[in-house]
Amino acid sequence: MVLFHRVLGAHPIDRAAPPLVVLHGLLGSSDNWQTLGTRWATDRPVVLVDQRNHGRSPHHPNHGYPDMVVDLLDTMDALGIRQADILGHSMGGKTAMYFTDRHPGRCRSLIVADMAPVAYPPHHLHLFDALAALDLSSFGRRSEVEAALTSSIPEAGVRQFLLKGLYRSDPARFAWRFNLPVLRRHLADMTGHRPLGEIPAPALSIYGTRSDYVVGRGMDAMKAHFPQLHTCALDAGHWLHAEQPQAFDAAVVDFLSRQEA
Numbered sequence: 001m002v003l004f005h006r007v008l009g010a011h012p013i014d015r016a017a018p019p020l021v022v023l024h025g026l027l028g029s030s031d032n033w034q035t036l037g038t039r040w041a042t043d044r045p046v047v048l049v050d051q052r053n054h055g056r057s058p059h060h061p062n063h064g065y066p067d068m069v070v071d072l073l074d075t076m077d078a079l080g081i082r083q084a085d086i087l088g089h090s091m092g093g094k095t096a097m098y099f100t101d102r103h104p105g106r107c108r109s110l111i112v113a114d115m116a117p118v119a120y121p122p123h124h125l126h127l128f129d130a131l132a133a134l135d136l137s138s139f140g141r142r143s144e145v146e147a148a149l150t151s152s153i154p155e156a157g158v159r160q161f162l163l164k165g166l167y168r169s170d171p172a173r174f175a176w177r178f179n180l181p182v183l184r185r186h187l188a189d190m191t192g193h194r195p196l197g198e199i200p201a202p203a204l205s206i207y208g209t210r211s212d213y214v215v216g217r218g219m220d221a222m223k224a225h226f227p228q229l230h231t232c233a234l235d236a237g238h239w240l241h242a243e244q245p246q247a248f249d250a251a252v253v254d255f256l257s258r259q260e261a
Contacts, residue, residue, distance in 0.1 A: 001071045002078045004056040006030055006048045009041030014080055017260060018108050019045040021076070021084045023092030026124065026190060027178050029055030031164055036241060036249055040256075047084070049075060051092065053179035054165075063179075063186040065194060068095045069102055076106060085256060089113035089241060090213075091190055097225075101196050109259050110203040110226075111252060114211050114238050116218030117225055119193040127153065128184045131162065136174040142166060145174065161239065202228045204255040206248060208236035230255060 013019055020040055022033045030037075030048035037046045050057040052071055060067070072095060076084065086107050088096030093115030100107040130152035139145050145166060146159055153159050169175035183190075203226040207214035214222070223229055232251040236243040 001052060001058060001060070001067075001074055003052065003058075003071050003075045004030070004050040005075060005079070006034075006037075007079070008034075008037045008046040008048065009044065011041075011043075011045045013045045017044040019047050019079075019081055019084045020256070021047045021049060021072070021081070021086045023049055023051060023072070023086070023088040023095050024054065025088075025090030025092050026183065027054070027127070027162060027165060028089070028092075029165060029177065031055065032161075032242070036245060036252075039249055040252065044256075047075075047079065047081070051095065053182050055177055059179040059182065061182060063182050064189050065094060065098050069099045072099050073103060073106070082106070083108050085109045085111070085259065087111040087113065087252065088115070090115050090238065094190075097196060097199070098194060100199050100201055104199070104201065107201055109255070110199070110201050111255060112203065112205050112222070113248075114207045114213045114240055116205075116214050116221050117193060117196045118218055118221045120191040120213070122187050122191050125187070127158070127162065128180065128187070131176065131180055132184065136176075139174055142174075157239070157242070161242070196225050199226055200228065201226075202230070202255075202259060204230045204232065204251065206232045206234065206240065206251050208238060208240040208243070209233050210236060211238040211240070213238060 030050050033048050037048050040046050052060050053063050086096045093112040149159050165177045205222050234240050234244045234247050241248045
């Protein structure tokens, strides 16, 4: 499946440095990466991708990492990208790791943001429950949707993140861009782990010290699978690119500059 994507910058894909392909996390979209992607696009093409069942990409009843690996391959082939640097956050980080394991020649280097090749307990169940409980046909304004989520999702930043996926499917009705029932049904697949070999590509793990996705056993797993691993800890939670955008930007630029040396 060729995914919806945005190509940022004025550099032709086949003439500049390898493109940077960016994969968002669960319930996110390429919109989340527009600001950082524009910064990185001054030196190379940057491709922001909506993964299946998210953003403007097609909805599909299947949502597993093997599916998303094929989607990424199809999208790179459609764009004529022979090799890329790949950055993935959360679910996108696992997609990137499995893609690089299956297609090592297509990834020059890998940046994994607050994710590790381990199984996690199902996260975000309360978010899915809160979203599924809403009757979107009863709301006329975005502010009303946010107000209805306040008691179940008290964190304002999380509500704003989720509301980026809200749009008007017609002038009188709201809808979610992400495929809520399919993602809820496959949540165990998203938080689980599939076999992963040793990946020789240079890799950077950027992780939040106030997140439990990487600290501890997650970092041990990263070191076991990535012999050329670099690490960068940020004082942030799981959405570290939103909490610490300047530090995140600096870490990515520094790592990519080493690949050009």
